[in-house]
Amino acid sequence: MPCGTPNWYDAWREHYLHEPARFYTSAKDTPYLLPLQLYLIHSSNSSPHRSYATSTILDALCQLNEDFKPTGIRFYLYDSIRAIASDEWTNHEDILTGIRLMQKHQTPGVINCYIVRGAAGTCGYNIPYAGITLNHSCLGKGQHTWTHEIGHHLSLPHTFLGWEGKRYHPDSPTPKILLYDYTLFKDSLITDTVIYDTAEVELADGSNCRQAADGFCDTPPDYLSYRWECDDSARSTFALRDYLGQRFYADGSLYMSYAVDECQSRFSDEQTAFMWATIHHKRPYLLDHTPPTPQAIEEEPILLTPRGYTFLDEDDRITFRWSAVDHAEWYVVEVAINKSFSRLRHRVLTSDTSIALPISSSRKHWWRVTAFNRTHFCVRPTSPESFIPESASRTKEHSPMMKWWYAEGYLHIQNPTTQPLYLQLVTIHGKVLFETQDFIPHKTQRVKLPLMTPGLYIVKVCTTRRHGPCTSHRIFLN
Ligand SMILES: [Zn+2]
Incomplete structure (x- = not known):
């Protein structure tokens, strides 16, 4: 219905x-x-x-x-x-x-x-x-x-008032009078009682428009109480006939009809x-209220952090920050593991310009923000920003699985475990600079690092080649 x-x-x-x-x-x-x-x-x-x-x-x-x-x-x-x-x-x-x-x-x-x-x-x-x-x-x-x-x-009533619960068919004779069906819509005041009242059927010539159907003379007769498709002029695709035999088409442009949404575009003057x-x-x-002054939101928030490789805090959360926007009262923050945001991880509403959210997967994430206020809703989300969550390692020098240290352009790595391990060196923006072959169990190796700008990098140590599980460690190269 x-x-x-x-x-x-x-x-x-x-x-x-x-x-x-x-x-x-x-x-x-x-x-x-x-x-x-x-x-x-x-x-x-x-x-x-x-x-x-x-x-x-x-x-x-x-x-x-x-x-x-x-x-x-x-x-x-x-x-x-x-x-x-x-x-x-x-x-x-x-x-x-x-x-x-x-x-x-x-x-x-x-x-x-x-x-x-x-x-x-x-x-x-x-x-x-x-x-x-x-x-x-x-x-x-x-x-x-x-x-x-x-x-x-x-x-406002329906333009087809009186026809609710009844099906008009152009081949059947059109009645002059309809009975309102009070049982069709049961509200808390009318439960079991059946009360009928009569309604005049509206004529195509407009002669009874004040008494019939919705009582408005600028809404033409309409008998269609089911969802219906319209033609290009928003009229019914078939002719209806009133009880005097006059043919007409129902007007689907009116919001109070049951024409499909594509047909609807207006209220009449009398409505x-x-x-x-x-x-x-x-x-x-x-x-009775003092209404707010309508204020348009004309700019988008700028997404500040996270971007690229981002460390989770002690509670495995990441803090999202964005710039405040003029006249914005609320921000919708959405976090997903795909760019189309169909695989959503968070959608939260806040009046703040930052929020910490738990992140449980180490996959690449995308996030975006939509600003709105109490009068302006025609807004779009920002372009998404991406980030890759990393578990923070509290000890910079040692991983539970592997020991490594950096000296004079070489990364020295010791694999004390009994399984092969893989290592990646990535920039804080997520770009992989190189990845190693497997490190043989119980062996120390050294790797010559490519020439790099001094700064913060991330060493990822993984037990399988592609998708972890991995631990990540910050390393400052100079
Ligand atoms: Zn309705």
């Missing part, structure tokens, strides 16, 4: 449609900045930021503000993104479970949005008194689920005016 929301007339909409001019207000000149509180609901065996790609969430927030731009409504993060570990919630199968948990974790006076891995089989649902639950897989660039659900939160009125008259608390 694309969406779950109460699918009948509510008192406020009826009241408004009776005399829209009475409630007129506009965000055209002074935009409405509305606070969103975002929650990441994650399973107990995974961290919140490992569970959800921050880039997807930032892209989704960027898209949300992009979609709402023509309406003069903008959203900002009220507080930092909150994480809640709950196995019951992150993948819940019924909306009632979602509602119960949403009510337990609410911030008053804002639009509460909860991101989950499974939203009762929907892409998202809006509970007028509790907030919005969103399935993470329906979020991101070019996706409009969040826009649609906030449309609901600001009182927009109704959202403004809802903010002012039904949810005025959204305007």
Whole structure:
């Protein structure tokens, strides 16, 4: 199901449609900045930021503000993104479970949005008194689920109101009246009771647009309550027929339709005016906050350390440092063992410009940082920087496996073990200067080093030729 929301007339909409001019207000000149509180609901065996790609969430927030731009409504993060570990919630199968948990974790006076891995089989649902639950897989660039659900939160019904749970077929006669199905969307107030109410089916000539469906006359009739594909003009690929036999095409450009995301691009003027009125008259608390001044983030952080060969500290951690960026409030630090970041090791959110993270593998790693703030989400991560973690050896002169010393251009190596060992000399940037053949057990050898710039190098001693296990040692050559 694309969406779950109460699918009948509510008192406020009826009241408004009776005399829209009475409630007129506009965000055209002074935009409405509305606070969103975002929650990441994650399973107990995974961290919140490992569970959800921050880039997807930032892209989704960027898209949300992009979609709402023509309406003069903008959203900002009220507080930092909150994480809640709950196995019951992150993948819940019924909306009632979602509602119960949403009510337990609410911030008053804002639009509460909860991101989950499974939203009762929907892409998202809006509970007028509790907030919005969103399935993470329906979020991101070019996706409009969040826009649609906030449309609901600001009182907009579907353009096909009344057809929820019913399937229109062009070969079957179109009814004049539909019954709202109150059982389709069970919320905590209506559980077993079946209440039916009738809805007029909207005509193509617009003659009953005020009473029928969503009550807006600039949203044409739409009977399609399932995900549908559109043509190049965002219209349905087949003609629908109203009960008078008049043919028409459904308009998939509207966010409140169920057309696929690629078709959707707008709210109508009447929908927009109704959202403004809802903010002012039904949810005025959204305007009670002093909103932050929107500040764009125009530069990227510079990644300072680590780069190249990097020693782990005593607790097997590496400290990541980057430059502060103007107007940034948070940084997302991502560490992976591949350049595309699909094999992620860490994703953490911090307001600091450094963080120490445990590194458990000696493989090459990549890291990058994304800066954002509570109003600016259209950001990209930095280009990745790479590093190779090295276990620090506390005694410079001796390895547990091998003794070695440096004198007059020669490295003297003694292998006291009973197995062959391999040795590499590398720069602190990770460039291998040379590697030895195996060192025969119980033997001392000396190796002439190539002419090198004086400085710090790393000697790696490994038990197999390619992938360790190795120990690493710092050596200062002069
Ligand atoms: Zn919906």
